[in-house]
Amino acid sequence: MEVPEVSASGLLRNIAEGELALRSLKAPPLLLRAIKRAVVDHDYTLIRRSALRERSAVIAQSFVSGREATSAIACWQGKVMAALHFEVLSKGESSGPATVLRLIENAEMSTTAETIVRGLQSFRISRPRLHVWNQSREMRISLKLIRARPRSGI
Numbered sequence: 001m002e003v004p005e006v007s008a009s010g011l012l013r014n015i016a017e018g019e020l021a022l023r024s025l026k027a028p029p030l031l032l033r034a035i036k037r038a039v040v041d042h043d044y045t046l047i048r049r050s051a052l053r054e055r056s057a058v059i060a061q062s063f064v065s066g067r068e069a070t071s072a073i074a075c076w077q078g079k080v081m082a083a084l085h086f087e088v089l090s091k092g093e094s095s096g097p098a099t100v101l102r103l104i105e106n107a108e109m110s111t112t113a114e115t116i117v118r119g120l121q122s123f124r125i126s127r128p129r130l131h132v133w134n135q136s137r138e139m140r141i142s143l144k145l146i147r148a149r150p151r152s153g154i
Contacts, residue, residue: 022060028053069106070098073113078121085109 012018034046048054068088074081090100 022058025058026055028055069109070101071109071113073117075117075120078118080114080117083110083113
């Protein structure tokens with residue numbers, strides 16, 4: 001089963017394409033693909049999943065329109081110690097990492113960061129953390145948090 005062709009933007013166009021893509025992405029790895037990766041690439045990660053017919057977890061999100069932005073936040077004990085906010089100007093691939101950023105000042109992004117960091121304190125994180133947040137800046141500058149990735153060991 002092949003993942004359906006998607007539009008140039010990397011988005012699925014309708015529910016039928018979404019259902020087909022979901023079934024394909026959740027399917028266990030093909031045995032021949034797992035063997036090829038093991039023999040040629042010395043990558044043995046798919047052998048067990050293929051042999052046991054383990055299905056992959058798939059996480060999907062709805063499309064969020066607007067200009068992409070990202071933040072790097074250093075926090076300690078529920079307080080923002082430093083924050084940098086960037087607008088994404090260019091990406092190598094539509095779903096890949098940003099390749100060109102522009103430093104911006106945005107009060108709403110700063111307020112959002114402070115609110116989220118205060119909420120993280122309830123997890124009893126005892127060491128400094130760096131969080132990288134991807135957001136979407138719509139034309140009216142309302143923010144939507146897309147994902148947060150904690151980084152430790154600052």
